[in-house]
Amino acid sequence: MRILVAGATGNLFGWLLSQSGRPRGWFGRLLVRGMNLGHSGLTLWGLSKVEISEQAKVLDIGCGGGRALERLASLASLGKVVGIDYSEDSVAVARKRNQKLIVSGRVEVLHGSVSAMPFSDATFDCVTAVETYYFWPDITADLAEIRRVLKPNGQLVIIAGMYLGSKFDKRNKRRISVGGMRCFSVQEFEDTLQDAGFLNVAVTVEPRKGWICVVSELGANDNKKQLATLEH
Numbered sequence: 480m481r482i483l484v485a486g487a488t489g490n491l492f493g494w495l496l497s498q499s500g501r502p503r504g505w506f507g508r509l510l511v512r513g514m515n516l517g518h519s520g521l522t523l524w525g526l527s528k529v530e531i532s533e534q535a536k537v538l539d540i541g542c543g544g545g546r547a548l549e550r551l552a553s554l555a556s557l558g559k560v561v562g563i564d565y566s567e568d569s570v571a572v573a574r575k576r577n578q579k580l581i582v583s584g585r586v587e588v589l590h591g592s593v594s595a596m597p598f599s600d601a602t603f604d605c606v607t608a609v610e611t612y613y614f615w616p617d618i619t620a621d622l623a624e625i626r627r628v629l630k631p632n633g634q635l636v637i638i639a640g641m642y643l644g645s646k647f648d649k650r651n652k653r654r655i656s657v658g659g660m661r662c663f664s665v666q667e668f669e670d671t672l673q674d675a676g677f678l679n680v681a682v683t684v685e686p687r688k689g690w691i692c693v694v695s696e697l698g699a700n701d702n703k704k705q706l707a708t709l710e711h
């Protein structure tokens with residue numbers, strides 16, 4: 480019904496973008512299944528820019544329909560992969576898709592927001608985020624929350640199918656303004672991550688497709704205090 484109302488009032492594009500930011504209902508579930516397919520090339524490309532060890536404990540924020548969780552579980556084959564998403568419908572689709580891995584204890588999918596995650600300090604070796612940072616409510620606070628859950632030397636991998644300064648700027652700027660989304664340029668990514676305390680920010684772009692992958696790290700002493708508290 481809502482889709483008809485949105486179409487009739489000319490807001491279909493905005494409604495679709497808001498569904499991408501928080502998939503809801505039958506359409507939302509259909510959409511995240513479609514994203515599992517549509518984002519697979521981007522996800523594989525982005526994950527090829529980082530080394531994930533077999534033993535790694537990995538968190539995928541905004542896991543959507545959960546295809547990246549499957550891929551991460553094959554990379555961290557002796558580790559553990561956790562997905563978190565604030566759409567209950569995304570969580571349901573991701574759980575269904577990864578049912579076997581969940582039963583075997585290799586994957587877990589939780590409902591929650593990047594802004595307040597239900598994990599102890601210094602839990603993860605690597606945090607990934609595919610096509611999701613556009614929608615986060617407060618990038619500065621949300622990056623601080625990611626920093627909290629990463630172990631010292633942990634890595635953050637942000638993968639996105641658009642960035643400012645690409646040849647798709649006209650299309651992307653329209654999406655950003657209609658959807659009320661955030662979209663960084665290469666320079667903005669570097670500045671934002673450095674300001675948030677991340678080191679060795681490495682940006683790779685795929686100019687023909689307009690994709691971007693940003694890998695950054697925590698220092699060896701980051702979170703040391705929290706880790707010491709946990710160990711005692």
Ligand SMILES: C[S@@+](CC[C@H](N)C(=O)[O-])C[C@H]1O[C@@H](n2cnc3c(N)ncnc32)[C@H](O)[C@@H]1O
Pocket residue numbers: 499500501502511514515518540541542543544545547563564565566569591592593594608609610611614615616
């Ligand atoms: C465009 S979809 C991408 C899904 C998946 N990563 C992929 O590439 O197919 C964005 C996802 O991020 C989730 N999301 C948006 N804001 C979030 C937040 N603040 N905390 C957690 N998840 C969020 C949405 O619910 C949605 O499932």
